Amino acid sequence: MKGSLFIISAPSGGGKGTLIREVLKRLDNVVLSVSFTTRPMRQGEEHGKDYFFVSHEEFKRLIEEGEFLEYAEVHGNFYGTSRKIVEDKLNQGYDVILEIDVQGAAAVKKLAPQSISIFILPPSYEVLRKRLLKRGTETAESLKTRLENARREVKCYKDFDYVVINDKLSDATKALLAIFLAERQKLSRQASKVEPIIESFDND
Numbered sequence: 001m002k003g004s005l006f007i008i009s010a011p012s013g014g015g016k017g018t019l020i021r022e023v024l025k026r027l028d029n030v031v032l033s034v035s036f037t038t039r040p041m042r043q044g045e046e047h048g049k050d051y052f053f054v055s056h057e058e059f060k061r062l063i064e065e066g067e068f069l070e071y072a073e074v075h076g077n078f079y080g081t082s083r084k085i086v087e088d089k090l091n092q093g094y095d096v097i098l099e100i101d102v103q104g105a106a107a108v109k110k111l112a113p114q115s116i117s118i119f120i121l122p123p124s125y126e127v128l129r130k131r132l133l134k135r136g137t138e139t140a141e142s143l144k145t146r147l148e149n150a151r152r153e154v155k156c157y158k159d160f161d162y163v164v165i166n167d168k169l170s171d172a173t174k175a176l177l178a179i180f181l182a183e184r185q186k187l188s189r190q191a192s193k194v195e196p197i198i199e200s201f202d203n204d
């Protein structure tokens with residue numbers, strides 16, 4: 001049975017990284033797809049774990065070779081989802097999370113309409129600004145770009161299947177887990193488990 005594709009988007013600083021880590025800790029059989037990026041590595045990040053950090057030339061070559069399921073320019077850097085990583089993991093039966101921006105989300109939803117898209121919305125602009133400042137990863141200029149982009153990105157919430165408001169982490173984690181669990185109970189996901197049970201009712 002193939003796994004499902006979950007697309008998760010949020011404005012930068014929206015807390016999706018933390019929420020996704022909670023889901024990965026609490027659920028089996030789900031993996032996060034590691035993207036490629038031209039963004040410089042931040043302190044504490046690891047190549048192959050947070051991203052595959054590549055040069056612009058390498059990124060261009062990967063585009064030409066058709067390596068990406070989707071790619072986009074976000075906040076002045078390029079980010080791309082590996083087609084191979086996603087397909088391999090789905091075929092192995094894992095649910096795969098794509099932590100991508102709203103442009104990437106729209107592209108993947110078009111390619112794979114059965115994928116499940118979730119928008120993580122901060123409780124307000126002011127909370128988002130404070131979270132980004134507290135994170136301390138951005139220069140003044142990059143902070144400005146990310147906040148400007150956030151104003152545009154939040155308006156895309158309407159294109160998603162689900163919206164989770166990330167106010168209190170524990171509540172948002174529960175809401176996100178509920179989406180994964182509900183999707184896994186769908187008839188289409190359960191056929192191989194359900195059929196033998198139904199057959200057992202005929203075998204007496």
Ligand code: 5GP
Pocket residue numbers: 009010011012035036039070071072074075079080081082099100101102103104105
């Ligand atoms: P950051 O630089 O903070 O890690 O990520 C910036 C933005 O790029 C986030 O909104 C993140 O979701 C998005 N992003 C990360 N990987 C990808 C990807 O493979 N494709 C697209 N379209 N966006 C991505």
